Amino acid sequence: MKALRFGIAILAMLAAFAPAQETGVPAGGKWMRYDTEEKMTGYKRVRFELPAGNRLENSERTPLVRLYCVDGKLKLADLRPNLRLSGPNRASFWGRPQMRVEVRIDNYHTKHNWNWVNGDFLAMDGDTARELIGAQIFKVEFVTKDGPQIAEFTPAGLDLHQVRQACGLKPEKP
Numbered sequence: 001m002k003a004l005r006f007g008i009a010i011l012a013m014l015a016a017f018a019p020a021q022e023t024g025v026p027a028g029g030k031w032m033r034y035d036t037e038e039k040m041t042g043y044k045r046v047r048f049e050l051p052a053g054n055r056l057e058n059s060e061r062t063p064l065v066r067l068y069c070v071d072g073k074l075k076l077a078d079l080r081p082n083l084r085l086s087g088p089n090r091a092s093f094w095g096r097p098q099m100r101v102e103v104r105i106d107n108y109h110t111k112h113n114w115n116w117v118n119g120d121f122l123a124m125d126g127d128t129a130r131e132l133i134g135a136q137i138f139k140v141e142f143v144t145k146d147g148p149q150i151a152e153f154t155p156a157g158l159d160l161h162q163v164r165q166a167c168g169l170k171p172e173k174p
Contacts (some may be wrong), residue, residue: 001142008145018124020021020127022034023040023145024049024172027048027159027162027163028156028157028159028162029050029155029156029157029158030050030051030053030154030155030156030157031046031048031049031050031158031159032048032049032091033046033047033049033051033162034046034047034048034049034117035165038070039105041071042047043071044068044070044071044072044166045068045069045070045133046068046069046102046166047066047067047068047069048063048066048067048069048158048162048163048166048167049065049066049109050064050065050153050155050158051063051064051067051153052064052151052152052153052156053152053153054150054151054152056081056082056083056149056151057144057146057149058064058083058144058146059081059082059083060082060157061082062082063079063080063081063082063151063153064077064079064082064143065078065079065080065138065153066080067129067133067163067167067169069166069167071167072121072165072166072167072168073128073167073168074167074168076123076127077126077128077132078117078121078122078123079101079122079124079140079142080121080125081121081122081144081149081151082143083121083144084119084120084143084144084145085099085119085120085121085143085144085145086099086119086143086144086145086154087114087119087141089127089143090113091165092115093103095114096115096116096117098113098115099112099113099114099122099142099143099151100112100113100118100140100142101113101114101117101122101142101156102141103106103126103128103139103141104122104136104137104139105132105135105137105142105174106133106135106136106137106174107137110174112124112125112128122142127172128169129144129169130169130171130172131171131172131174132155132165132174133155133158133160133169134155134160134171134172134173135155135156135171136154136155136156137152137153137154138152138153138154139151139152139157140153142172
């Protein structure tokens with residue numbers, strides 16, 4: 001009986017320290033939506049996530065594109081390759097480290113300088129986020145420790161009304 005109580009106590013402690021699982025809801029296409037509320041301000045926080053259709057070399061998880069919106073405005077759009085990026089290859093006007101990436105949105109190709117954040121993710125510009133939400137194809141080439149890699153996304157099918165309400169974004173053509 002003591003062993004059973006001890007086992008239950010251990011399981012209860014492990015459950016208390018386990019991270020809470022967020023439950024997302026489909027937002028159209030391959031997109032998922034996660035809603036929370038800031039406790040102090042009461043602002044509504046919404047995160048949209050789009051997983052890549054491919055897995056990168058030396059990575060256990062697929063890359064993600066995330067849109068973070070707070071109180072009806074886009075706060076951050078980023079690419080999380082889920083592997084270690086190489087170092088930044090340029091500095092912004094303000095001195096922030098950046099990485100030069102090549103982006104394909106449908107049949108349009110362009111180069112961008114995205115803020116490099118601790119080697120974990122790249123913060124994309126708002127124009128790319130607007131172009132992304134209305135696109136059929138979205139590909140990003142970036143540099144990792146193993147050389148250049150390409151993350152391929154299929155953003156088609158996103159419920160644009162949800163994005164407009166949560167982030168104030170409307171799709172743009174490149």
